[in-house]
Amino acid sequence: MFKKSLFRELGKNTGKWASNKLFGDNWSTPYRFSNSGTSMAKQALKIEKEIEEKKVDNQLEIERLKHVFAQNRNSQKMKNEIIAMPLPENRDDLFTFANFMLSNIYGSGWDHDDEKEYLNDLSDVCLNKLEQCKIMFNVNGALFETKYLEKEIRTLKRKRFFEKYGIIVFAIISFGVLIYINYLLGHF
DSSP states (O other): OHHHHHHHHHHHHHHHHHHHHHHOTTTSSOOOOTTHHHHHHHHHHHHHHHHHHHHHHHHHHHHHHHHHHHHHHHHHHHHHHHHHOOOOSSHHHHHHHHHHHHHHHHHHOOOSOGGGHHHHHHHHHHHHHHHHHHHHHHHHTOHHHHHHHHHHHHHHHHHHHHHHHHHHHHHHHHHHHHHHHHHHHTOO
16 A cells, blocks of 8 residues: 555656646646745845845945035034134235135135035135235235235136036037047038
């Protein structure tokens, strides 16, 4: 009896296996390997790992935004302090003050990135103070200092333009050169 049931079971399982190989899982009872659960477990672990990476990325983004906000607040405070600063009356003190403004501008500069708009504002305020210093030197008759600040202000305005809009200017010039080359080659 045991022998008979063993042969019947082997025949049934062999038939299912052959049927699945010939006709696929739709024809008979599907035959699944026991390690198919491990592939699902591996996929679940992969998804969990991706979720953890996203959490870390989100936490880093939050920290970066906190840092940008703190810098923005500090820059706002500095900007307001610079606006409120009175210009010195003494010629040497005024020249020192102008150099302080220059160092602030060269330290922060301008950028086309919207996140660094606070640096642009700080540099613009310092540039305005520098122009006030130039006017004060001009009123006091200090020609050397006036010429020096005129040159620096011109340089800084040019620098501001190219740092803010340099990519756009480069793209327009490149586009114009490409059109001119195509025109010379007779493609138009």
